[in-house]
Amino acid sequence: MTVPTLSVNDLRVASPFADLLHGISFDISAGERVGLIGESGSGKSLTATSVMGLLPETLTATGTIRLNGVDADLLTAPERRLNQLRGTTMAMVFQEPMTALNPLMRVGTQVAEIMTVHHTETGRRQARQRAVELLALVKLPNPAEAALAFPHQLSGGQRQRVMLAMAMANDPLLLLCDEPTTALDVTVQAEVLKLIGNLVTERGTALLLITHDIAVVAEVCQRVLVMYRGEIVEDGPVGRVLTAPQHPYTQKLIAASDLSSVDDRGRLHTMSMPVVGRPPAAVSAPRQIHTDAAAAVIRPPHRAVHQRLEPGDPPVIFNEVTGAPAISVRDLSRQYRRRGGGLFATAPIVHGLRDVSFDVAEGQRFGIVGESGSGKSTLMRILCALDQPTTGTVDVLGQPIAGASERHLRDFRSQVQIVFQDPMGSLDPRMKVRDIVAEPLRNVNRAEALARVEAQLNAVGLDADVMNRHPHQFSGGQRQRISIARALITRPRVLVADEAVSALDVSVRAQVLNLLADLVDEYQLTLVFVSHDLGVIRHLCDTVAVISDGRIVECGPTADVYDSPLHPYTRQLVSATPSMHELARRVAP
Structure with missing residues (x-):
């Protein structure tokens, strides 16, 4: 039998207060691609940091971790020995490259430093040349120019490619990737996953890919x-685990990952029983198709334009509605001046939005989808009066918001609320929590405010005893529920959600999406949901606008746009979005 590249045996990690890992064991062979999946807090990152010897001093670890060809146990090896192994024999790619890269160093210098520190190149000049070659290897455009850039001058996907170049610089035996694509758009995610798979296959590197998304594992890995809760509950080939999971937790995790799978009430499958305080069953009825007479009472009939728009075409009013729309945007443009360049150079103009026109009907669920930099967040900020357009008009609930006074905007913001991507921020x-949720209330005495806060927290599935706690004492999903409670405390008519579930585990994502669907129906809200995840938009929204380079290139009923995309950009997004059914068919044993 061949000796595995990585062998973990009876690994146990504990804090002074609790046991965190409960004796996990697994091996990874040379060239084998293994995925490690689970929710936040399950112990995935603890496993990776244990292998890398990066556990905090407050934690204690027992068991053994061995690398092929290394005579020391990584759990007991001295720091000097571990420093020799990190970056050469084993390397790691972290979730957020912006925090892992030095913001004061050019990226080429950082890649070269990996080789000069470990003396794998004979000199600095050779290391810089090799760094450019590595940046080209990870498919970074214009690698020689990219090597001279600072991290903030690159996109998220480009920064992640730099991290991958650094990790592979010295041909490690073992590569650990901790959520390397969580913050990336679907097309960039597909490119990075393909790149990781190709690099480790060509070099025979053992891969441990850590993620909460089983679709990501199915794209790259052979075994999962x-x-x-600190234990490995299932281990097997990806095809078998994805199509015939044995453990109840795995079954629930896969069900929660599939946004096309709903129960008989139209709700996504979750990992746990329904939360206390969920709206009554009548509110949770499955969402009707838009032509249903009952739905038309809440969502007035509208004409959704499903057509392709190319640069240079005359402006089109997308999704023009009959009657008074909740949101009406006409010829909206937003331009910025990019800072930088020489002392006397003219700052270039960046077009954030270009001649955008659309309507959103009262009670409609309107999705806006596109990649980073497409203009989604700029449009969202203008709709919420957090930014002003360069040209064009925006009417929300019959009120023009461009140039409105602060007094009018105070009234406006009680009717239009927003839920942001990062609740901690x-x-x-x-x-x-009680003060956070009550903050938007005006002219309300304290007793009434506390009663309304308690009722609102109960509506989003949180008990009253959370009122006296601080945000850091909650999980990500609970913090997002608090953000939703704060947004709805004023009983708004329009709710704008900006990537509200992109940072959540798949099971928590399902819970929050179910909650949003319930609350939108209960309060008869007009929902504008901004996301780069087509699966989320398809589940939650009845109409979708696809935005690229500041323009709406396609808009119409969600099913029509997804099933029969007209624009090449839309087709690219749809094809890059992982489908659980397609993945199951592809990896089935």
């Missing part, structure tokens, strides 16, 4: 380990 860490 399923982790739950949008919640004041110094405030208690």
Whole structure:
């Protein structure tokens, strides 16, 4: 039998207060691609940091971790020995490259440093040349120019490619990737996953890919380990685990990952029982198709334009509605001046939005989908009066918001609320939950405010005892529920969600999407949902607008746009979106 590249045996990790890993064991052979999946807190990242010897000093670890050709146990090896192994024999790609890269160093210098520190290149000049070759190997456009850029001058996908070039610089035996594509758009994710698979296959590198998304594992890996509460509960070939999972947790995880699979009430499958305080069953009825007479009472009939739009074509009013729309946008453009360049150079103009026109009907679920930099967030900020257009008009609930006074905007913001992508960044860490949720209320005495906060928290599935806690004491999904409660406390008519579930585990994502669908129906909200995830938009929204390079290139009923895309950009997005059914068919044993 061949000796595995990585052998983990009876690994146990504990804090002073609790056991975190409960004796996990697994091997990875040379050239084998293994996925490690599970929810946040299951122990995935702890496993990776244990292998790399990066556990915090407050944690204790027992068991053995061995690398082929290394005579030391990685759990007990001295720091000097581990420093020799990191970057040469084993390497790691982290989830957020912006925090892993040095913001003050050019990326080419950082790639070259990996080789000069470990003396795998004879000199600095040779290392810089090799760095450019590595940037070309990871398919970075114009690698010689990219080597001179600083991290903030590259996109998220480009920064992740730089991290991959650094990890593969010294041909490691083992590559660990911790959620390497979570923050990336679907097309960039597909490119990075393909690149990782090709690199480790060509070099015979053992891969441990950590993620909460089983679709990502199915794209790259041959074998999958399923982790739950510090234990590996299932281990097997990807095809078998994806199509015939044995453990109940794996079955629920796969069901929650499939956004096309719903129960008889039209709700996504979740990992747990329905939360306390969920709206009553009548509110949770499955969403009707738009032509249904009952739905037409809430969502007035409208004409959704499903057509292809090319640059240079005359402006089109997309999704023009009959009657007074909740949101009406006409000829909207937003331009910025990019800073930088020489002292006397004219700052170039960046077109964030170009001649955008569309309507959103009262009570409609309107999705806006596109990649990073397409103009989604710029449009969202203008709709919420957080930014002003360069040209064009925006009317929300019959009120023009361009140039409106602050007094009018205060009234406007009680009717239009927003839920942001990162709840930790949008919640004041110094405030208690009761004060965070009550903050938008005006002219309300404290007793009434607390009663309304308690009722609103109950509506989003949180008990009253959370009111006296701070944001850092909650999970990501719970923090997003708090953000939703704060947004709905003023009883708004329009809710804008900006990537509201992109940072959540698949099971928590399903819970929050079910919650949003329930609350939109209960409060008869007009929903504008901004996302790069086509699966989320397809499940939640009845109409979708596809935006690229600041223009809406396609718009219409969600099923029509997804099933029969007209624009090449839409077809590219649809083809890059992982489908659980397609993945199951492809990897089936």
